[in-house]
Amino acid sequence: MEFTPVRPTRASSEVISQIREAIFDGRYQPGDRLPTEREMARQFGISRVTVRDALRALEAAGLIEVRVGGQGGPYVSKPDVANLTETLGTHVQLRGTTFMELAEARLGLELMAAGLAAERVTDEELAQLRTLVEGPRLTERESAGELLDFHHLVVAAAHNSALLDMWTACRTLIQEPFDVLHALQPAMAEASNEVHRRFVRALEQRDAELAVRVMREHLSDFADRAEQAFEESRRRKWHAGR
The missing domain is CATH 1.10.10.10 (Winged helix-like DNA-binding domain superfamily/Winged helix DNA-binding domain)
Structure with a gap:
């Protein structure tokens, strides 16, 4: 041309x-x-x-x-979500976007993905999700990473490339505070695994309404725990500095 x-x-x-x-x-x-x-x-x-x-x-x-x-x-250039992540990361830093705001954005993405995944998940994807929730107990750091791996598979099972790209970019931004949060609340991993097992059962039943409800409860609980953990961390730092 x-x-x-x-x-x-x-x-x-x-x-x-x-x-x-x-x-x-x-x-x-x-x-x-x-x-x-x-x-x-x-x-x-x-x-x-x-x-x-x-x-x-x-x-x-x-x-x-x-x-x-x-x-x-x-x-x-070939499509690369790293470009989106870098652009979004710069924007988030300039705006002063908080972890809780990112958590709310993640909630919206994953609720949409949960409903779509219940309709579109393949047998192979279900097997991968079962492996994650039924696998051996992991170390604290491995467990935190694997919890996000589970959510990545859920979004991938929605078979919507736009959702997956946005979620992948969001994951990169929340990874570090997510690891910190799990260090502050070690019991969160086991609680999350139990909810993940319930979610997999909803996918097995192809029940989109149940899948969305379980995911909403799970992520809302996560947001509450995150807010509580970070508030406790701030109080400890304040008392330590007195």
């Missing part, structure tokens, strides 16, 4: 706009190589320096990657 010449006064932004449009409407697929800098400069009617500036902006946005070597050049 050919790009169209751009106005010199807005060259870089128009180059970015045309390349974005070509990617989003499918003219270039993930992994496809874009024209060379020289060829794009010819098509756009601008200098290679301006093309290079536009490509840098597109690379920073995660839309393309510029490779070096014999097969180097600009390529359309």
